[in-house]
Amino acid sequence: MATGRTHRPATRSRGIPEATVARLPLYLRALTALSERSVPTVSSEELATAAGVNSAKLRKDFSYLGSYGTRGVGYDVEYLVYQISRELGLTQDWPVVIVGIGNLGAALANYGGFASRGFRVAALIDADPAMAGKPVAGMPVQHSDDLEKIIQSNGVSIGVIATPAGAAQPVCDRLVAAGVTSILNFAPTVLQVPDGVDVRKVDLSIELQILAFHEQRKAGEEADAIAATAAAADAVVVPAADSVPPPATRGETAADADADAADRKGPDGDVPAVMPA
Amino acid sequence: MATGRTHRPATRSRGIPEATVARLPLYLRALTALSERSVPTVSSEELATAAGVNSAKLRKDFSYLGSYGTRGVGYDVEYLVYQISRELGLTQDWPVVIVGIGNLGAALANYGGFASRGFRVAALIDADPAMAGKPVAGMPVQHSDDLEKIIQSNGVSIGVIATPAGAAQPVCDRLVAAGVTSILNFAPTVLQVPDGVDVRKVDLSIELQILAFHEQRKAGEEADAIAATAAAADAVVVPAADSVPPPATRGETAADADADAADRKGPDGDVPAVMPA
DNA sequence: ATGTCTTTGTGAACGCGTGCACAAAGATTG
DNA sequence: CAATCTTTGTGCACGCGTTCACAAAGACAT
Numbered sequence: 331m332a333t334g335r336t337h338r339p340a341t342r343s344r345g346i347p348e349a350t351v352a353r354l355p356l357y358l359r360a361l362t363a364l365s366e367r368s369v370p371t372v373s374s375e376e377l378a379t380a381a382g383v384n385s386a387k388l389r390k391d392f393s394y395l396g397s398y399g400t401r402g403v404g405y406d407v408e409y410l411v412y413q414i415s416r417e418l419g420l421t422q423d424w425p426v427v428i429v430g431i432g433n434l435g436a437a438l439a440n441y442g443g444f445a446s447r448g449f450r451v452a453a454l455i456d457a458d459p460a461m462a463g464k465p466v467a468g469m470p471v472q473h474s475d476d477l478e479k480i481i482q483s484n485g486v487s488i489g490v491i492a493t494p495a496g497a498a499q500p501v502c503d504r505l506v507a508a509g510v511t512s513i514l515n516f517a518p519t520v521l522q523v524p525d526g527v528d529v530r531k532v533d534l535s536i537e538l539q540i541l542a543f544h545e546q547r548k549a550g551e552e553a554d555a556i557a558a559t560a561a562a563a564d565a566v567v568v569p570a571a572d573s574v575p576p577p578a579t580r581g582e583t584a585a586d587a588d589a590d591a592a593d594r595k596g597p598d599g600d601v602p603a604v605m606p607a
Numbered sequence: 608m609a610t611g612r613t614h615r616p617a618t619r620s621r622g623i624p625e626a627t628v629a630r631l632p633l634y635l636r637a638l639t640a641l642s643e644r645s646v647p648t649v650s651s652e653e654l655a656t657a658a659g660v661n662s663a664k665l666r667k668d669f670s671y672l673g674s675y676g677t678r679g680v681g682y683d684v685e686y687l688v689y690q691i692s693r694e695l696g697l698t699q700d701w702p703v704v705i706v707g708i709g710n711l712g713a714a715l716a717n718y719g720g721f722a723s724r725g726f727r728v729a730a731l732i733d734a735d736p737a738m739a740g741k742p743v744a745g746m747p748v749q750h751s752d753d754l755e756k757i758i759q760s761n762g763v764s765i766g767v768i769a770t771p772a773g774a775a776q777p778v779c780d781r782l783v784a785a786g787v788t789s790i791l792n793f794a795p796t797v798l799q800v801p802d803g804v805d806v807r808k809v810d811l812s813i814e815l816q817i818l819a820f821h822e823q824r825k826a827g828e829e830a831d832a833i834a835a836t837a838a839a840a841d842a843v844v845v846p847a848a849d850s851v852p853p854p855a856t857r858g859e860t861a862a863d864a865d866a867d868a869a870d871r872k873g874p875d876g877d878v879p880a881v882m883p884a
Numbered sequence: 885a886t887g888t889c890t891t892t893g894t895g896a897a898c899g900c901g902t903g904c905a906c907a908a909a910g911a912t913t914g
Numbered sequence: 915c916a917a918t919c920t921t922t923g924t925g926c927a928c929g930c931g932t933t934c935a936c937a938a939a940g941a942c943a944t
Contacts, residue, residue, distance in 0.1 A: 419823030546696030
């Protein structure tokens with residue numbers, strides 16, 4: 331998942347560990363599904379399977395919220411849905427603004443799930459004057475000149491940034507100055523924010539790179555296994571990837587890498603959004 | 608950030624801790640920016656600031672890759688870019704398929720950053736026959752009937768799922784059966800996969816819920832602070848959120864929550880994608 | 885060459901998160 | 915009402931990740 335808290339790393343807020351908070355939405359989703367099927371109770375084992383976690387972990391997570399289960403029976407689905415919703419603050423209304431209405435911003439605006447959990451898209455904002463007034467997801471795009479006014483008149487405290495990388499920090503600064511204290515960042519940049527402001531980032535490019543790493547490792551292990559079985563006779567196998575460019579004493583090996591970097595530096599830096607470099 | 612590894616939790620692959628792997632793309636991006644500005648070397652301190660991490664952490668991360676720095680000077684930017692790229696497997700070509708070409712899928716397809724890091728969109732796949740042949744991001748959408756054929760003929764090992772929640776697991780199963788071993792999931796579902804397959808998820812809804820939690824906590828602390836200063840005279844303050852619905856012995860308190868759940872269950876479950884419930 | 889100054893690389897301590905394993909609690913049955 | 919059975923809640927131990935703090939390494943000046 332495109333994850334990444336940025337600030338407030340281990341701030342175990344009110345005794346609930348950050349790791350637990352991150353799992354509560356998962357439990358909530360599983361519980362909501364059960365609720366829709368009118369299932370009255372679940373055991374920690376069943377719910378854990380549905381949420382893709384360990385049952386001991388789930389029980390410990392719930393223990394931070396209080397003792398909402400019944401021994402020998404399990405957890406009351408509806409009651410737990412309510413408790414978790416309340417704990418996450420989903421029983422209240424959260425107006426949200428989306429800044430940067432490109433492909434991604436429009437996709438986010440069109441997402442129907444916002445309203446389903448207490449989140450409400452209060453405004454769509456873009457810097458392009460040509461976008462102003464244009465309806466996206468049944469809502470007129472507003473120009474970023476009015477950003478501060480929009481934030482304040484709607485009491486917005488959560489902002490979503492879906493701008494190109496270059497615009498993200500300035501937009502972030504304006505959001506924060508206008509009173510936003512939580513930001514979800516889709517732009518491929520590390521945002522600098524003052525204390526007290528939470529930033530979470532969604533970064534497709536990073537996720538893909540992590541997958542590529544594991545993919546490469548799997549391929550390597552496979553190759554190793556093959557080499558191990560096939561070899562045993564001949565000592566020298568295929569040259570390992572490590573040995574490709576002679577590290578040298580630095581100085582001009584760098585030139586090679588330089589060429590590479592120059593080749594691929596094109597589209598990054600100012601792309602629409604979603605995946606960072 | 609919308610993150611979340613699923614399987615292979617702490618598989619410290621080849622001695623490189625998972626947490627370090629997750630930060631390498633961050634360093635790489637910062638280094639690429641320096642490279643474009645033709646900066647020859649950076650200190651761990653400078654680079655750490657740019658990447659938004661602690662310098663000790665950065666040095667330790669790099670120490671897992673080898674000793675690529677020079678004491679008293681810092682790190683050679685180009686050399687490090689090359690080493691990290693190689694470590695992440697970005698020096699090779701990774702064909703990727705995107706399944707589910709709705710708003711989000713189209714946004715992803717239009718993202719220009721794919722090609723910039725060794726990733727190449729090999730195909731766009733959708734289950735809607737009306738989409739077949741329609742060009743998106745200059746590439747014709749193909750019907751999901753041909754999914755297996757497409758995967759195999761292109762040697763795809765990484766798949767991106769941007770379908771509605773209900774379609775995600777079946778699509779995942781087909782991808783895996785066809786040979787995909789890494790999946791980036793945008794659908795709001797927990798995917799079940801066999802051992803050896805990596806799944807990462809990007810889940811907007813979860814990210815927003817986590818932000819809401821912290822937002823609520825901030826508001827609560829503020830209120831507490833105000834209460835603490837203003838009160839001191841009157842013992843009973845505003846009823847805490849905790850006491851709103853009398854927990855009762857369970858049984859019909861559930862009915863209240865039930866009504867709530869019914870109200871908000873609408874748009875979830877089968878939404879386009881991006882944010883899960 | 886020698887000394888000084890900068891910055892890396894890492895040993896060690898600490899804290900958070902995870903998972904085991906079991907005792908306590910309650911439901912259920914006879 | 916006693917016995918049995920199920921499932922929660924948690925004490926404990928372990929391991930990963932983070933951070934501190936410093937010795938070693940090298941650049942640079944004299």
